[in-house]
Structure formats: structure tokens, C-alpha cells
Amino acid sequence: MPDPIDCRSGLAALPAVLLDRLRQADEVLVLTGAGVSAESGIATFREALTGLWARFDPAQLATAKAFIEDPVRVWSWYEGRRAQVLAAQPNPAHRALAQWGDRHGRLHLVTQNVDDLHERAGSRAVIHLHGSLHAPRCFECARSLTAPALPEAAEQLVAPPRCPACGGLARPGVVWFGESLPEEALASAWALAERCDLCLVVGTSGLVQPAASLPGVARQQGATVVRIDPQPAADFSDDWQLLGAAGVILPALLERL
Incomplete structure (x- = not known):
């Protein structure tokens, strides 16, 4: 399994095989966590x-x-x-994912965040696993x-x-401690994990279940799993880890697809 790739100073180190996987993906699942919202000051x-x-x-x-x-x-x-x-305002990571979704057509966004920054950036049909502050x-x-x-x-x-x-x-329309995730949202996310061929995990520690299981489900079905985060994951079971801010890496990736 490749070592984590330091992308803080650019994407020059990205191997061609990874870029090919990103370009050729048919069904893309993106799972975002608190790190993405943190880049907007949340x-x-x-x-x-x-x-x-x-x-x-x-x-x-x-x-x-x-x-x-x-x-x-x-x-x-x-x-x-x-x-x-x-x-707060959507940051470059939110906007890049929205643009990627418009361009690709089969990019599915699942978030653990309870804000609406993905929607305000232009993403549609966002699946909120942990509910929303805006939906009491x-x-x-x-x-x-x-x-x-x-x-x-x-x-x-x-x-x-x-x-x-x-x-x-x-x-509040959020999932509290001791509550189950919304059944429809979780079922939709699970189905996407089972059929995607590329799974991007962005700004999440991968420790909160059951969302943390989604990349593993995707990988078991043959998908390529790419994690984007400033810190390397303790349990490196992903195919690729790109180290750096999502707001820097995602727009740069989009330019190269």
C-alpha cells in the first residue's frame, strides 16, 4: 500500500495511476466530516x-x-x-465538490456535518447522516x-x-448521543458505498460509526479509497492518503481531471 503523499505544497507527487483512477471513476462517493467545515471557521x-x-x-x-x-x-x-x-461561507473544498458533481453527474455526497455549506456551495441531494441544524x-x-x-x-x-x-x-434536527442515524440516509449511503468505484474520504477521522464503515464497504466491493486530511490516519487501510487541507487539494485535483 503506498505511503501517504504530502500535498501541502502541491500535487506534483501524485502518481499517474491515481490520477487515472480519479478520471476513470464511474460512480463516485464522497464522505465529508468536520475537517471540511473547520476550514470555513466552523x-x-x-x-x-x-x-x-x-x-x-x-x-x-x-x-x-x-x-x-x-x-x-x-x-x-x-x-x-x-x-x-x-x-460562515463555503470554502474552496465545498465549491470544488459542487463543481465536480456538476461536471461528473454521478458524484454522490454524504456528510457527517450538520451545516448547510455543501448546499450553499451548489451541491444537490446531499445525504446528511447526522441530521441538520436547519431542519428542526x-x-x-x-x-x-x-x-x-x-x-x-x-x-x-x-x-x-x-x-x-x-x-x-x-x-434540533440533529442526531444526539444514543440515537440511531436516520434510516433512509444510512441506507442510501450504504447502497452508494456498495456500488461506487471511487470513494473519497475528506476531513474525517474515520472513528465515528457507522459512517466510518462506509469506506471499508466500498473497498470490499472493489472501489479505490482516497483519504484527504491534514493528518495521516492511524489505521491506514485506504488505497491512498493525500495529506493537506481539503480546500487546497480538492480544487487542484479538479483542475487535473
């Missing part, structure tokens, strides 16, 4: 525990139990995260709800709105 899950929230553990804010005990606190923290996302639903009846206007102050405590159908409280 704090990771634990980094978001600052200011008013610094004394809380994520488990105190990202569970159904926490919401039942203090819905105002939990809702307000997630609204603060949504405000941060809406203030009723805690009681699961009805999809419209996200309300954001509070004026970033750390302002605000009560969640009520469901117009049953009167239940709105909850």
Missing part, C-alpha cells in the same frame, strides 16, 4: 463549548435526556451553533418544522418554539 463539536457553555460536557447538551431536563439550555446552544454556521422537528410527533429567526445575542437563552400540530417542543 467550530468542531467540542470547540463550540465556549463562553456560556464552557462548563458543560457535550453529553449534557446532546442527548434526549438533556433536552427533557432543560429544553431552553439545549435549544439555545444549538441555535448558537446555527448562527455560527449561517455566518417536533420532539413529540416528529413533524418537520421551519427553523425560527435566530436570537439577536449569540449566547441568549431562548425557549424552543411549539409544534403547530401537537403543541410539542421543537428539537
Whole structure:
């Protein structure tokens, strides 16, 4: 298996066989993680525990139990995260993937991120494995709800709105600890992993299950797996590792395809 390739100063070291695999791919699956959003300035899950929230553990804010005990606190923290996302802009990695999707026609984007930066960059039919900050639903009846206007102050405590159908409280549309991933999203991602011939893993540690299993599923079916991340993976089971920022590597790859 090839050694990781340092791409921080350019793609001159990319072997021709890898470029050929990228150019010839028929079905492309792209799995993105927090590292892609971080390049737009989005704090990771634990980094978001600052200011008013610094004394809380994520488990105190990202569970159904926490919401039942203090819905105002939990809702307000997630609204603060949504405000941060809406203030951010898609970065070159988001835009390159959207352009690649337009050009290729069979590039399928699966993300572990709960923001909408892929969509704002122009990607369509994005599969959100961990839900979305922009798609709240009723805690009681699961009805999809419209996200309300954001509070004026970033750390302002605000009560969640009520469901117009049953009167239940709105909850963030994300997957909390102890919850299963959305069945339809996971099934779609799994099916894509089973039929793709190229799998790009971008900005994710590959430790969070079940999303972490998708590259392995693709590889078992004969797909080429390419990981793009500033840090080498501890468990190097991929075909190729490209070390560097996604916002640098993906646009450069797109130019060479």
C-alpha cells in the first residue's frame, strides 16, 4: 500500500495511476466530516463549548435526556451553533465538490456535518447522516418544522418554539448521543458505498460509526479509497492518503481531471 503523499505544497507527487483512477471513476462517493467545515471557521463539536457553555460536557447538551431536563439550555446552544454556521461561507473544498458533481453527474455526497455549506456551495441531494441544524422537528410527533429567526445575542437563552400540530417542543434536527442515524440516509449511503468505484474520504477521522464503515464497504466491493486530511490516519487501510487541507487539494485535483 503506498505511503501517504504530502500535498501541502502541491500535487506534483501524485502518481499517474491515481490520477487515472480519479478520471476513470464511474460512480463516485464522497464522505465529508468536520475537517471540511473547520476550514470555513466552523467550530468542531467540542470547540463550540465556549463562553456560556464552557462548563458543560457535550453529553449534557446532546442527548434526549438533556433536552427533557432543560429544553431552553439545549435549544439555545444549538441555535448558537446555527448562527455560527449561517455566518460562515463555503470554502474552496465545498465549491470544488459542487463543481465536480456538476461536471461528473454521478458524484454522490454524504456528510457527517450538520451545516448547510455543501448546499450553499451548489451541491444537490446531499445525504446528511447526522441530521441538520436547519431542519428542526417536533420532539413529540416528529413533524418537520421551519427553523425560527435566530436570537439577536449569540449566547441568549431562548425557549424552543411549539409544534403547530401537537403543541410539542421543537428539537434540533440533529442526531444526539444514543440515537440511531436516520434510516433512509444510512441506507442510501450504504447502497452508494456498495456500488461506487471511487470513494473519497475528506476531513474525517474515520472513528465515528457507522459512517466510518462506509469506506471499508466500498473497498470490499472493489472501489479505490482516497483519504484527504491534514493528518495521516492511524489505521491506514485506504488505497491512498493525500495529506493537506481539503480546500487546497480538492480544487487542484479538479483542475487535473
